[in-house]
Amino acid sequence: MTGSQLQRPKSLADLFFSFTVLALQGFGGVLSVAQRELVERKRWMTDEEFLEEWAVAQIMPGPNVVNLSLMLGHRHFGLRGALAALAGLLAVPSLVVLAAATIYTHHSNNPHLVGALRGMAAVAAGMIAATGIKMLPTLTRHPLPLWITLPLVVAGVAAGAWLRLPLLPTLLVVGGLGCWLTYRRLP
Secondary structure, X not given: OOHHHOOOOOXXXXXXHHHHHHHHXXXXXXXXXXXXXXXHHOOOOOHHHHHHHHHHHHHOOOOXXXXXXXXXXXXXXXXXXHHHXXXXXXXXXXXXXXXXXXXXXXXXXXXXXXXXXXXXXXXXXXXXXXXXXXXXXXXXXXXXXXXXXXXXXXXXXXXXXXXXXXHHHHHXXXXXXXXXXXXXXXX
């Protein structure tokens, strides 16, 4: 998708309701839902923009999707857009979470409920992995060649998933190396 094919939110209400729908779909992680909604369905961002802004959202304090909603809302409508996107992301889903928490406190000993929650966790992990795989073609358009990019990806996954290193040092070392290498390749 090129920049000329991009759409923009029609109004603050469109931004609000779009992020409400996004949030209500994002149980267990919103990465795959956000990519599908914002890039593929709404066409508010390209794959490259999504990848870049998600990376920025990850290094900022707070939840990634909140940071992304603020950046996207601000891009299109300034402060009002940022607040509309944030409100859409939090208002209705907060009510759903409160209702679910109330129900869970009354039925937390039910083995069927415990099993269902474990199953949902597996599905959420699979959706995140699928989104990562779906976004791999974007790396082929990155200034760094794949033979450099893929080891950085593996190093980031290894540091977080297997070595369980804290996020900040991983970002500083692996992310810093990626930024430095990319900067050197830019004209």
